[in-house]
Amino acid sequence: MAESGPSKKEFADLINQVLGRNVMNEQVMDRLLQNARESYQRQGIDGIFDLVRQVTQAPxxxxxxxxxxxxxxxxxxxxxxxxxxxxxxxxxxxxxxxxxxxxxxxxxxxxxxxxxx
Structure with missing residues (x-):
């Protein structure tokens, strides 16, 4: 059976560990994924890029x-x-x-x- 990657909790923990503070949990991850789905449905990949910029402030x-x-x-x-x-x-x-x-x-x-x- 192929590995499916980290769980939402493991991924949230990784984000918190890398950032050095607790900013992510499973509920926040669920909301983020739901927003990503909706953005993609409305605007395609550009919607995802807009969401990433909004969340990360990436320039x-x-x-x-x-x-x-x-x-x-x-x-x-x-x-x-x-x-x-x-x-x-x-x-x-x-x-x-x-x-x-x-x-x-x-x-x-x-x-x-x-x-x-």
């Missing part, structure tokens, strides 16, 4: 956000995506490394679990 144009999205989608892993984004200076290199550590801390644990009988 990027829709064209820049589309390029970032393509960079992430073309990556083979979250770590590679962060390396690429850091290389483009969209995310400060130090923040990209920090995010990568939070996203890929269990690789060794997963390998160890597979080796057990």
């Amino acid at each position: 990027f144009s829709n064209k820049e956000m589309k390029t970032m999205m393509d960079t992430i989608l073309d990556s083979s892993s979250p770590g590679q995506a962060l390396d690429r984004l850091g290389g483009q200076e969209w995310i400060p290199e130090g923040k990209a490394r920090e995010l990568k550590r939070h996203l890929e801390p269990d690789k060794k644990k997963k390998r160890d679990r597979r080796k057990r009988p």
Whole structure:
């Protein structure tokens, strides 16, 4: 069975850990996802970009956000995506490394679990 990725709680915890303060929980994540769905239905991908800008105050144009999205989608892993984004200076290199550590801390644990009988 393929892994489906982190749960909403795990993702919210990751966001809080990276930001160093509690700004996200499952209820906030649900509202954010609902707003994203509605924005996409009304305006397509530009609606999503508008929502991201509103939530993050990111100073990027829709064209820049589309390029970032393509960079992430073309990556083979979250770590590679962060390396690429850091290389483009969209995310400060130090923040990209920090995010990568939070996203890929269990690789060794997963390998160890597979080796057990």
